[in-house]
Amino acid sequence: MDKRTLIERAERARLLLNDDLFAEMLTHVRLEALNALAVVSADDRTAILRQQAIVTVTGEIKDRLEACITATGEKDGGYSQSQEEAL
Numbered sequence: 001m002d003k004r005t006l007i008e009r010a011e012r013a014r015l016l017l018n019d020d021l022f023a024e025m026l027t028h029v030r031l032e033a034l035n036a037l038a039v040v041s042a043d044d045r046t047a048i049l050r051q052q053a054i055v056t057v058t059g060e061i062k063d064r065l066e067a068c069i070t071a072t073g074e075k076d077g078g079y080s081q082s083q084e085e086a087l
Helices: 004-015 021-038 045-070 083-087
Strands: none
Touching: 004 021, 004 045, 021 045
């Protein structure tokens, strides 16, 4: 993947991470799954695995978006405008 594509993906990831509705929905889904885990029967393996998977996936989505940003060095200062123009 070229640097320009990495930068574009990082910007899209940043927009999602900073989107209030997206963050709210991701948090809501995660909390619902955690609450369901707190009350599910210990014998209901299917329900336990489903809720654990939801918790894992919601965390993974955020981690992957952050990784898109980190891949460009954006969290460490990133590319300057002149570097972007040189691409």
